[in-house]
Amino acid sequence: MSKLDQNRMPIQQALLEFQSQRVVPFDVPGHKHGRGNPELTQFLGERCMELDVNSMKPLDNLCHPVSVIKEAEELAADAFGAAHAFFMVNGTTSSVQAMVMSAAGQGDKIILPRNVHRSVINALILCGAIPVYVNPEMDHRLGISLGMTLSAVEKAMREHPEAKAVLVNNPTYYGICSNLKAITELAHKNGMLVLADEAHGTHLYFGENLPICAMKAGADMASVSMHKSGGSLTQSSFLLLGDNVNEGYVRQIINLTQTTSGSYLLLSSLDISRKKLATEGKQIFRQVLDMAEYAREEINQIGDYYAYSRELINGDTVFDFDATKLSVNTLELGLAGIEVYDILRDEYDIQVEFGDLGNILAYLSVGDRRRDLERLVSALAEIRRNYKRDKTGMLRAEYITPIVAVPPQRAFYSEKESLLLPQSTGRICSEFVMCYPPGIPILAPGELITKEILEYIEYAKEKGCFLTGPEDLELTRLNVIKEG
Numbered sequence: 001m002s003k004l005d006q007n008r009m010p011i012q013q014a015l016l017e018f019q020s021q022r023v024v025p026f027d028v029p030g031h032k033h034g035r036g037n038p039e040l041t042q043f044l045g046e047r048c049m050e051l052d053v054n055s056m057k058p059l060d061n062l063c064h065p066v067s068v069i070k071e072a073e074e075l076a077a078d079a080f081g082a083a084h085a086f087f088m089v090n091g092t093t094s095s096v097q098a099m100v101m102s103a104a105g106q107g108d109k110i111i112l113p114r115n116v117h118r119s120v121i122n123a124l125i126l127c128g129a130i131p132v133y134v135n136p137e138m139d140h141r142l143g144i145s146l147g148m149t150l151s152a153v154e155k156a157m158r159e160h161p162e163a164k165a166v167l168v169n170n171p172t173y174y175g176i177c178s179n180l181k182a183i184t185e186l187a188h189k190n191g192m193l194v195l196a197d198e199a200h201g202t203h204l205y206f207g208e209n210l211p212i213c214a215m216k217a218g219a220d221m222a223s224v225s226m227h228k229s230g231g232s233l234t235q236s237s238f239l240l241l242g243d244n245v246n247e248g249y250v251r252q253i254i255n256l257t258q259t260t261s262g263s264y265l266l267l268s269s270l271d272i273s274r275k276k277l278a279t280e281g282k283q284i285f286r287q288v289l290d291m292a293e294y295a296r297e298e299i300n301q302i303g304d305y306y307a308y309s310r311e312l313i314n315g316d317t318v319f320d321f322d323a324t325k326l327s328v329n330t331l332e333l334g335l336a337g338i339e340v341y342d343i344l345r346d347e348y349d350i351q352v353e354f355g356d357l358g359n360i361l362a363y364l365s366v367g368d369r370r371r372d373l374e375r376l377v378s379a380l381a382e383i384r385r386n387y388k389r390d391k392t393g394m395l396r397a398e399y400i401t402p403i404v405a406v407p408p409q410r411a412f413y414s415e416k417e418s419l420l421l422p423q424s425t426g427r428i429c430s431e432f433v434m435c436y437p438p439g440i441p442i443l444a445p446g447e448l449i450t451k452e453i454l455e456y457i458e459y460a461k462e463k464g465c466f467l468t469g470p471e472d473l474e475l476t477r478l479n480v481i482k483e484g
């Protein structure tokens with residue numbers, strides 16, 4: 001399928017050539033190939049420090065690529081079936097923000113599910129776009145939010161025909177996919193762009209028997225966390241463009257906030273990982289899928305746990321399911337997901353990706369081994385034997401339908417006051433509150449603070465969720481918009 005030689009790694013090659021030339025560095029970084037900071041060099045290794053260099057003619061420039069980065073971008077675009085690929089070094093957060101800010105400006109509307117990552121709503125604060133939320137349906141048994149129904153998206157488009165774009169999670173953290181292809185067709189018919197948050201979807205581009213990836217579905221932009229399931233270094237990501245997006249304009253948007261000192265460690269990790277996935281991805285993700293299936297079967301035999309998968313597919317709110325995701329519901333055990341997460345780490349030295357109120361997620365990707373999964377399975381069995389308790393009073397909901405009173409940017413920048421949590425009922429929040437991960441806001445700037453939301457926050461605190469977002473790190477107070 002590739003038109004280019006996917007074995008090439010132009011950034012890696014340029015770095016190796018540069019290293020062999022033993023150039024005398026009178027430029028930044030000031031550690032000068034590690035010599036100026038022996039302690040750091042000993043910690044990270046000489047190779048790492050020697051390759052931590054800045055932009056220069058033979059290594060190209062991330063903000064304005066004309067040589068090796070340009071070729072690496074072309075190879076990435078070819079591998080992902082995109083018209084263009086940008087190398088991103090400030091996380092998928094920056095890819096998501098660039099997508100939103102390229103599609104919408106001050107006062108423009110964008111249709112999106114509310115169970116988006118905070119980076120999406122952050123982008124609305126930055127650019128002043130107005131969200132039109134399509135509430136995702138819930139699976140009440142599992143306590144997870146599902147995809148957007150096609151009819152709800154259609155309704156939002158009918159009611160807001162001036163919206164510039166639709167944003168879709170593909171998939172969600174838990175593995176749920178909306179009908180991206182149909183949403184894309186609908187959006188294009190209505191003159192709207194389609195932006196896909198594929199922070200959890202890198203493997204969709206390379207594996208088989210997986211949900212459709214955004215570029216194949218015809219989406220206009222996609223943010224792909226190569227550092228999550230793709231194996232590159234933390235913080236490295238791709239922003240992909242479809243055929244009808246102005247690459248030059250998107251680059252200008254990226255450069256509004258992107259560093260002018262792009263890390264070559266991150267850039268080369270993207271280059272090398274792209275080569276690996278393009279040449280071996282099919283086989284790698286076949287193994288990942290096999291491991292996930294194996295673990296699901298074993299976990300479901302333990303009892304009380306429910307490791308869910310494609311049986312959730314219902315043709316609409318769960319149009320498809322990413323079966324590489326090992327999401328496990330823990331509620332029948334009488335334990336919140338976050339409690340199982342804590343026990344796994346504290347008692348068994350096993351770190352899973354996250355635990356929410358009802359689920360844990362073990363993230364499987366290119367680096368996993370079957371024997372580690374066996375350890376996870378036996379730890380879960382032991383936890384059931386030792387910790388199972390009465391499940392009455394367990395809260396399930398992962399999502400509370402928000403009441404948006406004021407657009408996010410206006411709320412964030414308006415005059416505020418700080419109130420104790422119980423006193424904030426009925427007021428409009430001007431900051432975020434979320435459990436991280438998954439980083440889906442419980443409250444976002446501009447939303448009404450209700451009793452139900454405060455009870456949810458108290459419950460999440462009590463269960464040990466890592467709550468982030470507000471100015472007050474202890475979350476005893478909330479910033480609300482000043483009245484009068």
Ligand SMILES: Cc1ncc(COP(=O)(O)O)c(C=O)c1O
Pocket residue numbers: 090091092093094096116117119169173197199200225235237437438439
């Ligand atoms: C759905 C989603 N989008 C975007 C991001 C942002 O990715 P990053 O942490 O690479 O900035 C995340 C992070 O977990 C995410 O879950």
